[in-house]
Amino acid sequence: MAADIPPVYAPDTMAERVKACVICHGPEDKAGRDAYYPRIAGKPEGYLFNQLRNFRDGRRHYRPMALLLEGLPDQYLREMALYFASLQQAFPPPEPMTASPAEVALARKLITKGDSVRKIPACVECHGKDLMGTAPFIPGLLGLPRVYIIAQFGNWQHGALMRGQTPDCMSEIAKQLTTGEISAIAAWLAAQPVDESLKKADSGATLPPELARRCSSVVLQPGESQ
Template sequence: MKHSILIILLFFSSLAKATEMLSVNVPDTLAERVKACTICHGAEDKYSRDAYYPRIAGKLEGYLFNQLRHFRDGRRYYQPMAILLENMSDEYLQEIARYFASLNLPYPPQESITLQPSEANLAEKLVYSGDLKRNIPACSACHGEDLMGTAPFVPGLLGLHSTYLIAQLGGWHSGGLIRGKITNCMADIAKELTYEEINAVAKWLATQPVSGKPANQLPPEMAQRCVSIVSENGEAR
């Protein structure tokens, strides 16, 4: 009997605490509403890199907006993101993109990865020179000399975990992990890379310190090659 009374008292005590928590006024701000995003991508008051969830704070607004639409519309597939975004309007997605783009948070230190000289040389060649014989452009041609992205839609490559970079490049390479209804210039490029090259580039990028700013625009020849970032009606994707 005493045991039953104790359970009942604990139940009502927990219920009272839950009611008290629900009665707290939560401000209706965008910072509160995007906490569903920061569960995976990191909260505003801390900086960290999870192996599979990329940093989105400080990314280009145009890039973030396009990726949100891709997830919502099925051009890029990841079920939790698709469910989260399925009923959101373009206007609201733009708000979210603008919010995260405005965050100026410190980057974590680069990864401590030991690359063999051959790996580092291979990565630097692909990053800054590409391989014209295989029609592979330099990473810097699109992502900028500082590798911090190119306004308004090309993302930066620094400050990302090597595991995430390998997964993305591997997904484009295989054609099975990153699905889309439109062609993607990165898929065409990644398919020409070997797994040795993918690993070398990803590890090299993860060891670089974050510095510099996004470039202002793509070189004309690269803008033409990556025409797949523009939809049929001329709207940038």
């Protein structure tokens, strides 16, 4: 009779607990359908906490995420957010530029200057001058796949991303942009290399008062509700 085999226990660490997250959001190269799963390593802690809470509470809709987070308390979500925010992982290489010179010029204008006539702020006003995010709540825009960026804009335009959040600044902005402008912005962002020395979000930047008002839905503090 074979000897009893002792049970093997997994280590009780956050790295072990979030393995289900890493299946989709891991550092592996993204291709095909996997390109729709964004990089979360190194994102601002406050941003990650708010997104986890939004998925859990049904304000941001994606059923697999809602099922994974169902019933988890805020404190545990904060621990998850802190863990992923602390990860240091290399960024993927930039994608080939798919935009024409005219589209590149258009993307640069919208990203760095915005469009005052349509009240579209420049991306750098919220996401930082290096587009690496503004701690603790605004994520970086570099290192993301082009198809993911386009999909997010589409979700904002059609109200499929965030539910019951007013004001929702990105929804307001996305609805002002044309399909061509979104395509140009996504192509330009995805083609930018990431300076590894700048891969942390800017912790010293603050949103201009008007943008802070418009974007109040993305800067909820832990413990606040909407």
